[in-house]
Amino acid sequence: MSEGRTKSTPARRRGAVLENAIIDAAWEVLVERGYNGFTFEAVAAHAGTSKPVLYRRWPQRADLLIATLTRHWYPLEIPDTGSLRQDALALLRAVNAERARTVMLMRIQLADYFRETGTNFSDLRSRLRLADEKPPFAQLVDSAVERGELAEVPRPERVVNLPFDLLRHDLLMGTGAVPDETIVEIVDAVWLPLLDLTLHGTQPRR
Structure with a gap:
């Protein structure tokens, strides 16, 4: 354990770990509150981060929305039955x-x-x-x-x-x-x- 960090202090999230946490939080906010409640403030609070962190990745609310939906709109496997x-x-x-x-x-x-x-x-x-x-x-x-x-x-x-x-x-x-x-x-x-x-x-x- 590094000096100055206690067991109760969570490790700082970075990169993909932080982005995944934000997207997961954004999905939960969207499901619970709809588009009107899908704000940077709400998502940041739900993800335990700050609005500037979101703005650096997604400058507009629509950008965050598309990123969130893309995670849950994964490509379907294309059938190949021969017919x-x-x-x-x-x-x-x-x-x-x-x-x-x-x-x-x-x-x-x-x-x-x-x-x-x-x-x-x-x-x-x-x-x-x-x-x-x-x-x-x-x-x-x-x-x-x-x-x-x-x-x-x-x-x-x-x-x-x-x-x-x-x-x-x-x-x-x-x-x-x-x-x-x-x-x-x-x-x-x-x-x-x-x-x-x-x-x-x-x-x-x-």
């Missing part, structure tokens, strides 16, 4: 199981953030995604093209990403996870038929 249908079902089921709580949190706790910034859930999702990372369903379509399941033709981004958008809508409109039959319906009755319209280069009607 576009099975890949889509597996990915939607993973989103339904692992992200339902986070989506509901964003709906409730970030409403003021969306109003303040004039953005929406899709904009936020884009910020949380790595800059060079393709959306998950775009990756599934690319794999299907490589396997020969789909023709290599241009497809509207809205069509490619539709399964996630529909699932997100149902999550936001409901109070919990989406029934599995809804997931199957999204894939079989909506998405695959739309992709089939582009099989020979035919674009869906605008």
